[in-house]
Amino acid sequence: MQIINVQPETVFQALSDATRLRIMRLLCLTQEEACLCEFVDALQEPQYKLSRHIKVLKQAGLLSAWKDGRWIYHKLVDDTEFLQQLHKTILLLTDTSGVYDTDLQRFNERMTLRESGRCRIGVQNKTLLSETVNKQR
Amino acid sequence: MQIINVQPETVFQALSDATRLRIMRLLCLTQEEACLCEFVDALQEPQYKLSRHIKVLKQAGLLSAWKDGRWIYHKLVDDTEFLQQLHKTILLLTDTSGVYDTDLQRFNERMTLRESGRCRIGVQNKTLLSETVNKQR
DNA sequence: TGCATGGTTGCATGTTAATGCAATTAAATA
DNA sequence: TATTTAATTGCATTAACATGCAACCATGCA
Numbered sequence: 001m002q003i004i005n006v007q008p009e010t011v012f013q014a015l016s017d018a019t020r021l022r023i024m025r026l027l028c029l030t031q032e033e034a035c036l037c038e039f040v041d042a043l044q045e046p047q048y049k050l051s052r053h054i055k056v057l058k059q060a061g062l063l064s065a066w067k068d069g070r071w072i073y074h075k076l077v078d079d080t081e082f083l084q085q086l087h088k089t090i091l092l093l094t095d096t097s098g099v100y101d102t103d104l105q106r107f108n109e110r111m112t113l114r115e116s117g118r119c120r121i122g123v124q125n126k127t128l129l130s131e132t133v134n135k136q137r
Numbered sequence: 138m139q140i141i142n143v144q145p146e147t148v149f150q151a152l153s154d155a156t157r158l159r160i161m162r163l164l165c166l167t168q169e170e171a172c173l174c175e176f177v178d179a180l181q182e183p184q185y186k187l188s189r190h191i192k193v194l195k196q197a198g199l200l201s202a203w204k205d206g207r208w209i210y211h212k213l214v215d216d217t218e219f220l221q222q223l224h225k226t227i228l229l230l231t232d233t234s235g236v237y238d239t240d241l242q243r244f245n246e247r248m249t250l251r252e253s254g255r256c257r258i259g260v261q262n263k264t265l266l267s268e269t270v271n272k273q274r
Numbered sequence: 275t276g277c278a279t280g281g282t283t284g285c286a287t288g289t290t291a292a293t294g295c296a297a298t299t300a301a302a303t304a
Numbered sequence: 305t306a307t308t309t310a311a312t313t314g315c316a317t318t319a320a321c322a323t324g325c326a327a328c329c330a331t332g333c334a
Contacts, residue, residue, distance in 0.1 A: 007155070007233075008155070008158055008230045008231075008233075009152070009153050009154055009155045009158055012150075012152035012153040012158070013149075013153035013291095015146070015149035015153075016146050016149040016150035016152075017146055017291095017292080018144070018145070018146045019292095021145055021146055021149070035310080035311090036310070036311060036312095037310065037311090046293090046294080047310085047311070047312095048293090048294080048295090048296095048311085048312075048313085049292085049293070051310095051311060051312060051313090052292085052293090052312085052313085053292095055312085056291095067301095069301065069302065069310090070300075070301050070302065070309065070310045070311080071310065071311090072310080072311070080229075081229055082226065082229040082231070085222070085225055085226040085229050086226050088222055088226075089222040089223050089225075089226050092217075092218055092219040092222055093145045093219060094145075094219070096142070096144075096145075119310095122309060122310060123309095123310085129309095129310095130294090130295075130297085130311095130312095154321090154322080156322095172280080172281090173280070173281060173282095174280065174281085183323090183324080184280085184282095185281085185282075185323090185324080185325090185326095186322085186323070186324085188281060188283090189282085189322085189323090190322095192282085204331095206280090206331065206332065207279070207280045207281075207330075207331050207332065208280065208281090209280080209281070256280095259279060259280060259281095260279095260280085266279095266280095267281095267282095267324090267325075267326070267327085268325090268326075
């Protein structure tokens with residue numbers, strides 16, 4: 001239902017960005033599904049930035065999503081042998097800088113705030129939100 | 138001796154180009170080492186173009202090379218579990234357009250021209266060579 | 275030592291992509 | 305129905321990248 005015709009190079013292109021690799025690594029490690037606000041708190045990156053990176057991963061056929069009210073949960077697509085192998089490969093990346101580990105810790109902490117397995121709060125670090133200027137009228 | 142500190146995203150960045158994937162796929166399939174002119178005849182792409190793509194792959198720690206006179210042989214680096222897994226993944230890419238297969242056929246044909254396992258001729262398709270303009274004096 | 279040849283590279287050009295800001299969309303709730 | 309809020313997106317800017325052309329480097333051989 002998802003992947004129709006993604007060029008091989010598009011997949012690797014999607015993985016050629018440090019932030020997108022952090023997202024992928026986190027999902028490979030945890031085998032979880034998560035919404036944008038949880039990614040924001042785990043990676044400590046601006047909401048709009050992660051939103052766009054997730055979009056790229058989705059268009060490359062690497063992620064799928066389902067909607068639950070205002071929350072959209074993202075998870076790995078793993079319905080081909082290629083993708084399963086790719087995930088194994090991503091897990092073998094050496095965490096030289098320690099980011100992957102830090103991301104995982106913050107993610108796990110953030111996951112404790114779920115209620116009955118669902119995200120019920122928004123981004124905790126408010127500085128990472130895009131602000132809407134008060135409309136003067 | 139080769140990989141010192143290649144960022145994870147640099148590896149995938151190197152694979153995010155169709156031509157570079159063709160080079161990698163060919164080497165994964167054949168487990169061979171080959172010189173530039175052999176790649177040129179196999180992929181039917183300009184010499185300078187492949188030269189630069191091979192350089193990118195080398196800088197990403199994916200290829201290594203050794204010199205034999207005027208010929209330089211390139212081969213896969215596979216001294217880590219990550220790289221071995223990566224090669225498996227590349228082999229699982231579906232050859233939707235059939236390029237990988239065509240490349241392999243032309244490569245195998247080209248390999249029959251080797252003498253005692255060595256390349257002894259240059260690029261066969263001369264239109265793929267960069268030409269030097271005659272110097273007027 | 276000069277030439278042929280395998281391979282590399284500087285320069286110019288067009289394209290794609292990442293990011294920040296701020297506005298917008300969409301769904302739940304008061 | 306107005307407001308809050310999770311998420312997306314248009315716009316502008318900057319940087320990175322692929323490519324073609326033609327010159328250049330480097331090695332072996334006449």
